[in-house]
Amino acid sequence: MAEDGPAGPGSASWRGTFRALRSFNYRVWAAGAIVSNVGTWMQRIAQDWLVLTQLTSHNATAVGAVMGLQFGPQILLLPLTGFAADHFDRRKLLFATQATLGLLALGLGLLTVTGRVRLWHVYGFALLLGCVAAFDAPARQTFVSELAGEADLSNAVALNSTSFNAARMIGPAVAGVLIAKVGTGWVFLINAASFAAVLGSLSLLRVAHLHRKPKLPRAAGSLAEGFRYVWGRSDLKALLLMLFLIGTFGLNFPIFISTMSATVFHAGAAQFGLLTSIMAIGSVAGALFAASRPEPRIGLLAGAAAVFGLGCGLAAVMPSYGFFGAALVLVGASAQILTTSTNSLVQLSTEPAMRGRVVAILLALIVGGTPLGAPLVGRVADAFGPRWALGVGAAAGFAAAGVGLRHRRKQAAPSAECDDGPV
Secondary structure, three states, X not given: OOOOOOOOOOOHHHHOOOHHHHOHHHHHHHHHHHHHHHHHHHHHHHHHHHHHHHHOOOOHHHHHHHHHHHHOHHHHOHHHHHHHHHHOOHHHHHHHHHHHHHHHHHHHHHHHHOXXXXXXHHHHHHHHHHHHHHHHHHHHHHHHXXXXXXXXXXXXXXXXXXXXXXXXXXXXXXXXXXHHHHOHHHHHHHHHHHHHHHHHHHHHOOHHHOOOOOOOXXXXXXXXXXXXXXXXXXXXXXXXXXXHHHHHHOOOHHHHHHHHHHHHOOOOHHHHHHHHHHHHHHHHHHHHHHXXXXXXXXXXXXXXXXXXXXXXXXXXXOOOHHHHHHHHHHHHHHHHHHHHHHHHHHHHXXXXXXXXXXXXXXXXXXXXXXXXXXXXXXXXXXXHOHHHHHHHHHHHHHHHHHHHHHHHHHHHOOOOOOOOOOO
């Protein structure tokens, strides 16, 4: 890139897995993001443990309700969030959302350390966090193209996922130890402080070097354009349906891991946090695999979905804590390859002017499906046991693989319509 100059001839990593780091802006953003991501994962673990063991008596349905409230706004606010990502200054929008997320973490932390927190407080904060995150997520995902440019977009998306999951290796394990030593409230307060890192990185960006595209005029009916655009693309519909199945019924890891840890293996907070960190080993490996590849294809996504189903099935029958952790590595790797590669493929195959709205739809389906799936999976765990809940995740993986393979066969058929190009 012009702002940093080309990589040296011996710098193979710049040309391969880590090529997006050639950009100064992307490097600064990545440095701030990983600190904030660690704090985010610490809070997720603390919140699940608070609800499961302190505010209820191992009630998985309550954990599912918190997840539903936190991720439901992705669907409810979908037209507004995608519109905001496409029409507003994404850097300024991220300043506002990240600062607000930090303040909400601070509020929940203060309630908890003072001993005043109740279950309805957690429900309320989960809903508020979900509303802010609904605006934050599509802006943050599409902001990557402004930081790294179109040429390195796929790699930058994958490196973002690598950072998020590297933080997942650190944050949950640290949170588990802190919960056992000082309590959940201090974990929330540490997360609130971590937002200073990402706000600082946004301040340090070279604004003149951002790869910005002209904003669309705010014409009447533009909120529905994203839906019409996706509906006219059979490739995007297949990809988004796969993500919906996995996101709704498969990515309920707070329920899977917390209930298996607490009710099957009778582990404590530290062991619960460690399981999430173990799964993140696979997630980082999957994200790095995605970063090292050129533009992904539908066959890779179908294969990852099938492996996800297999991994959940294996995790469901594992007899011990250690073997369960090993199965989670496979689950984490396959889930990350699927979600990261789909994100990259959707962004690369979508017109830049529509990208914010299409990514908002993508995020709404993968995250916003949680209000539908999490309470159902939680009830399955309460009624039949967490192993059966993992079976629901396995079925979702195999169903998503079937959708991907069906679309691939249709595209390969001589009579297939060429409305959207190969995937």
